[in-house]
Amino acid sequence: MNRPAQAQPKRAAAAAFIGTMIEWYDFYIYATAAALVFGQLFFPSTDALFSTMAAFGTFAVGFFARPLGGIIFGHVGDRIGRKKSLVITLLMMGVVTVCIGLLPTYAQIGVAAPVLLILLRIVQGIAVGGEWGGAVLMAGEHAPKGRRNFFASFAQLGSPAGLILSLLAFSAVTRLPEADLMSWGWRLPFLASSLLLIVGLMIRLGVNESPEFLDDKAKAEHARSVPGHTEQAPVVEVLKTAWRPLLLCIGANTLGIAGVYFTNTFMIAYTTQQLSLPRSLILECLFVVSVIQFCIQPAAAWIAEKIGATRFLALVATLAMASPYPMFVLVSSGEPGKIILGIALAVICMASFYAVIAGFVSGMFATRVRYTAISLAYQVCGAVAGGLTPLIGTWLAHTYAGQWWPMAAFYTLIAGTSLVCVLALARRHAAANDLEMAGVTQPR
Template sequence: MDDDKDTYRETAHETCIGDRMSQAIVNTRQPGRAATAAFIGTMIEWYDFYIYATAAALVFGELYFPSSDRFVSTMASFATFAVGFFARPLGGIVFGHLGDRIGRKKALMTTLMMMGAATVGVGLLPEYSKVGMLAPVLLVLLRVVQGIAVGGEWGGAVLMAGEHAPQGRRTFFASFAQLGSPAGLILSLIAFRAVTSMDKADFMSWGWRVPFLASAVLLIVGIVIRLGVNESPEFERVKESKRTAKLPIAEVLQSSWGLVLLCIGANTIGIAGVYFTNTFMIAYTTQYVGVSRSLILDCLFAVAIIQFIAQPLAAWLAERMGGARFLKCAALLAMISPYPMFMLVQSGAAVPMVIGIAIAVICMASFYSVIAGFVSGVFPVRVRYSGISLAYQVCGAIAGGLTPLVGTWLAHRYTGQWWPLAVFYTCLAGISLLCIVALDARRATHAEHAESVGAM
């Protein structure tokens, strides 16, 4: 009997050790899984968002906002594009609250399903010629759902990757969530490049719907991948210690509103630059430079691949230089970049256009890659989802939503002149530079204060 008890104890002990070793293996794999899930999930979300942006530049004006004046149709189409950005802060607030209260993972699963359903809905939507005003109204409503979903997605994806990261690797791991943006752009450009090669009548009739309907397949892939990732360990510690915030957004606004404003400004070029060099550039080159739709999409596809390669390299370099120093350099270069870009784009030839747009995109994308990890570190864990989501999505509503509209107005107002557009881009990058300088100074002041308190 005693031998049986000893055997039982040994077996139980070995089982316990085995469970701990298995758990340790799982935990060592989780940072990679979390980074992969953040990348795949945001890639799908941004694919959905970008195909809408591309369709807004190429299709929606004619099909949902018909007018004798092409400028009016394009502005109306870009206005629906902007509506999605204005809905993003609502998504950031709602899912930031859920993410800080019940967990990052549950919030992310919900945003992914919302985005997939809305995107497929756009693909099934009848045109103005068939249902009249109901068509643009439904298009706007679906765009709002997309905006809410993306508003809740970004913060959670950044945190799931960053909060699973090994010590000292937050910037690099958080950049995988940012890498989903160029990957989604590449997928969206492939999809639209395929359908724009069709006969124009077929493309306008049903071809443009294919990229939207294909989102249903991507949705299933994204859900499967995210199910394999554990909840954020930093959030779990806060939850176990019962330190979760009751009203995270209220706490952020009460104690950190200055940080929120600075983070809104800091994100400007990372968000606005994407829609300037992609969404607006499609309309600008096709309407004012005389470039064909297929040529500009091919150029943007090449630039998107360059961006996809540049972003992880930028995150790696930022870990060695320091995030703040790297962001200052990237923003300064971004201020200069639109001038060579426009000079080369004006040629209307493929190679100069790729080089010109790539110059601006590399500077912008390097900044975009690093800013997520930088701003996530300025908020405490208990309100971090709400803090970074609010800052990023408010910036998205203002800078991202209005950039194509302002660009279209400037191009129309100063027809034949590109310098007002370049100055506009420089100002966007300058806002980010000033806010990064202020955030870095504020962080240094707080660090000095903490050291002085510790010394006392």
């Protein structure tokens, strides 16, 4: 049953926020566990580097599965409905996360433990791969005219909220005695996902289908009645007619995806292993930073709405290129206040970019293929930039032990990639709009 239309923009934004918060909570607790305990539990070795790299390897596997999720649920979302796709992904994510919390370790069942972990991680990656695009579109396509970027930012706000919940959960369990943490304590954050799943489903089921999707679906059904009409699968149409903006959107997402796993997942491993800081200290610092991120993102989306998304994204990406150098200097001090300030400098730039980029890239594609296109862009970027960033950071930290500049240069490269691609997308979009005004149609 459809709810009153006038309440739907806010309801859709709230549902996008709550749903993605739960999905990202599930994803981030895996990331935190990979940095802290999975190496010892599922990949025991006398070489700590091998265990950490193996654990981050399973983390990367989930990213590599995400493009598949984007294709599968992009098709569902573009052909059957955004809402149906989002309900399925939320169910998948919640069930898999609980299963990880119940999984026996290597000490209990041997090599079957890491194999099962990898399989569950793949399913988790597929679920997240289908989630993001739908949440962005449900919020953005319900938005009042001219406010797509701001409303779409609520789906992005779920990321820091999920991170806050995950850090709270692991901050609590890491205070347990080491033996308790390694035997049963690490499981609690995963099992708690079952409660969040129930809340998320109740909220998500209360939102109407996207009005833009329903309008486009009616047009598509009319087109199918025309003799000789042929219809391609959304992924085929995107790869044939919109591969150039797709590649640029992949690059544009780099800072928002790789940046968060650099400042959070990799930074946990770096500070605890290279700087020998207590796990509880870095988790507490990251919690404060994640609260700052949560507050910054809505403000960033509002500012971008006032000055223009392209100008705003270019500005914060440029600042992000410079941010890792003071970050590493301050983090290397080992003092809580300086650690928070250092990571916050980088995160403020990254989070401001992340808040706005979703609405920006969603405007680059036609409604009929939009779910598939933005999901592919985000998830392919996630597979490459997100999945590999903790691995590359860990390798650089061990190769250049005692030196932080190679890791800072790597982060600058991440931000620079997004800057170049955003500017290229803006020029391409402006040119396409000029052609449309002149009466010339051109594939986006």
